[in-house]
Amino acid sequence: MSNDQMNSETLSLNEMLQIRRDKLKKLQEAGKNPFKIEKYIKTHHSKQVKDNFEKLEGSEVSLAGRIMSMRGHGKASFIDIQDEQGRIQVYVRQDAIGDDSYTDFVTYDMGDIIGVEGTVFMTNKGEQSVKASKVALLTKSLQILPEKYHGLKDPDLRYRQRYVDLIVNPDVKEAFLIRSKAIKALKEYLDERDFLEVDTPILSTIAGGATARPFITHHNTLDIDMYMRIANELYLKRLIVGGFERVYELGKMFRNEGMSIKHNPEYTAIEVYQAYADYEDIMRLTEEAVACMAQKSLGTTKINYQGTEIDLTPPWRRLSMIDAIKEFKGIDFNEIQTDEEAIKVAKENHIEITPVMNRGFVIAAMFEEFCEEHLIQPTFITHHPVEVSPLSKRNPDDPRLTNRFEAFVNTWEIANAFSELNDPIDQRERFMDQLKQRELGDDEAYMLDEDFLNAIEVGLPPTGGLGIGIDRVIMLLTNSSSIRDVILFPTMKPIKEEKNDAKEQN
Numbered sequence: 001m002s003n004d005q006m007n008s009e010t011l012s013l014n015e016m017l018q019i020r021r022d023k024l025k026k027l028q029e030a031g032k033n034p035f036k037i038e039k040y041i042k043t044h045h046s047k048q049v050k051d052n053f054e055k056l057e058g059s060e061v062s063l064a065g066r067i068m069s070m071r072g073h074g075k076a077s078f079i080d081i082q083d084e085q086g087r088i089q090v091y092v093r094q095d096a097i098g099d100d101s102y103t104d105f106v107t108y109d110m111g112d113i114i115g116v117e118g119t120v121f122m123t124n125k126g127e128q129s130v131k132a133s134k135v136a137l138l139t140k141s142l143q144i145l146p147e148k149y150h151g152l153k154d155p156d157l158r159y160r161q162r163y164v165d166l167i168v169n170p171d172v173k174e175a176f177l178i179r180s181k182a183i184k185a186l187k188e189y190l191d192e193r194d195f196l197e198v199d200t201p202i203l204s205t206i207a208g209g210a211t212a213r214p215f216i217t218h219h220n221t222l223d224i225d226m227y228m229r230i231a232n233e234l235y236l237k238r239l240i241v242g243g244f245e246r247v248y249e250l251g252k253m254f255r256n257e258g259m260s261i262k263h264n265p266e267y268t269a270i271e272v273y274q275a276y277a278d279y280e281d282i283m284r285l286t287e288e289a290v291a292c293m294a295q296k297s298l299g300t301t302k303i304n305y306q307g308t309e310i311d312l313t314p315p316w317r318r319l320s321m322i323d324a325i326k327e328f329k330g331i332d333f334n335e336i337q338t339d340e341e342a343i344k345v346a347k348e349n350h351i352e353i354t355p356v357m358n359r360g361f362v363i364a365a366m367f368e369e370f371c372e373e374h375l376i377q378p379t380f381i382t383h384h385p386v387e388v389s390p391l392s393k394r395n396p397d398d399p400r401l402t403n404r405f406e407a408f409v410n411t412w413e414i415a416n417a418f419s420e421l422n423d424p425i426d427q428r429e430r431f432m433d434q435l436k437q438r439e440l441g442d443d444e445a446y447m448l449d450e451d452f453l454n455a456i457e458v459g460l461p462p463t464g465g466l467g468i469g470i471d472r473v474i475m476l477l478t479n480s481s482s483i484r485d486v487i488l489f490p491t492m493k494p495i496k497e498e499k500n501d502a503k504e505q506n
Contacts, residue, residue, distance in 0.1 A: 020140070020141070020143075024140045027104075040115040040138055042062050043062040044061045045084060046065065046085050046086045050086075058119060061118065062117045063088065063116045064114065064115045064138065065082050065113065065114070066112070066141075066167065076092065076093045076094065079092065088130060090131075091118075091121075091123070091129050097132055101134070109140075110144070112137060113137075113139035116134070117132070159492055160495075162488055176486075176488065179477075179478070181297035182294070182473070182477055185292050186292065189292045190248050190272065193246070196244055198236070198239060198247050198248070198249050199251075200235035202252070203227070205226055206448075207229065207230050209231030209234045210230045210231035211388075211446065212231075212255040212257060215228040215254050229253060230255050231467065232253075233271055233465065233467070237456070241459065241460050246275070248270060252267070262412060264490050266491055267487070269467055269470055270470060273464070273466075274463065274464050275461045275462070276463070278403065279382075279464055282464035282465065282466045284315075285464075285466065286468070287378065290312055290407075290473060291313060293473060305479055316379060316380055317377065318382060319381055320382050321371075321381050321383055321385075322334060322401075325370065325371060329371070331349075333359070339357075339359050342363070343358075343362060345366075346365065346366070349370075351366060355440050356387075360385030372408065376409075376410055376411065378408070379407070379408050379409075380407055383395055383398075384402050384404045385401060389402040390430040390431065390433070392419065393421045402419075403418055404418035407468075412472050414469050415467065416466075416467050417465060417467065418465060420460065420462075422460035423456075424457040434446035435447075435448055
């Protein structure tokens with residue numbers, strides 16, 4: 001009988017932990033140190049045995065996994081072991097594995113990792129099981145897994161000890177399997193269309209390609225500050241200039257901003273660029289790619305997110321930003337032509353007025369304040385003002401707007417794309433406008449990147465570009481309420497700091 005099954009009221013946690021260490025010491029003194037074992041040959045996983053039970057019944061198999069439950073009955077015991085694919089019951093009898101082995105076996109604890117050789121059989125209660133002929137301790141667990149029925153529920157502890165979370169909460173592992181399948185499907189979608197996967201720098205002397213606050217680090221040898229990338233856009237466009245016509249990169253981005261259920265400072269995004277394509281081509285690529293991610297990871301393009309049915313099947317709705325404001329707020333910016341009129345409307349609707357505010361900024365602010373909350377089903381919002389789109393090509397019918405779109409699902413922006421600005425003169429002017437915004441205190445405005453300007457002076461062909469926030473898409477596919485549920489090791493405040501904060505509050 002495992003010591004974990006003793007009444008926890010009579011033993012302190014430290015005492016239970018010490019018992020495990022004492023058991024390990026005895027094993028080591030007897031020359032049975034489990035940590036010296038380097039390899040164990042498995043023939044099957046648990047799911048393979050269960051899925052092929054009729055074929056395997058009566059056959060010898062070799063399994064390995066973690067003990068998740070133990071039920072002792074004198075000279076015979078039932079245990080459940082858990083491997084990568086699930087759990088399976090193992091029946092261990094003293095007369096089958098030998099007296100010495102059984103004496104060792106009954107000292108094993110929940111969480112120990114063992115190897116089992118035995119015969120596949122069906123118990124009298126109809127449970128597919130393995131009757132052990134050999135049991136080997138492969139790793140002694142010196143910690144105690146969360147109690148069976150209550151499990152690991154504290155979200156903070158789950159994120160800090162993801163390794164335990166994955167052991168005791170099977171649905172957590174399933175979410176990350178879906179994540180892997182969805183990302184694989186996305187890359188396959190692009191690979192099949194002749195896009196080339198590339199790598200670009202994570203450290204740079206200029207943080208460009210997005211409006212965001214970067215993380216700053218220092219290069220000791222060069223004695224210069226460098227930035228963790230906030231986007232990889234400008235490097236990927238350089239590759240289009242260099243002659244690659246279809247490229248993408250999936251990887252980590254870093255933004256030194258707030259943390260919330262939708263934001264983690266380190267997150268995963270993909271950027272895609274296609275020469276000789278426009279934002280409408282990229283719009284079709286986006287809806288098809290996201291639908292492909294859902295279909296190949298879930299088997300459907302219709303999902304249920306927190307009780308809301310969402311249909312990711314293409315085509316998605318198209319709606320201009322100005323039309324969205326008219327639809328959801330009843331204000332038509334086609335009839336508001338001057339900055340003065342726009343600022344008046346902004347004040348009437350309690351929009352914060354900044355020193356650089358003009359008609360374009362008001363349109364963007366009004367959309368964010370009054371429209372995003374209505375965008376539940378997949379919707380492309382198009383034609384953003386040029387002021388908030390410094391890398392987008394202008395709309396030929398109204399140069400105050402751009403041929404840009406953002407994709408919204410469940411009120412969240414999951415993608416941003418546009419016909420790329422390839423006019424180097426216009427691009428320099430917009431960078432200079434961004435510098436003015438930085439001088440006025442906007443530390444998220446773009447930095448001036450002279451080498452990028454030189455690249456598009458060499459010549460950037462007409463190009464469509466796209467960025468997708470992978471973590472948010474995975475949240476939708478896995479019905480996860482927090483971005484931390486789809487990032488294996490999310491950013492967490494150090495425990496020491498949290499304790500100090502608590503002391504200060506008291």
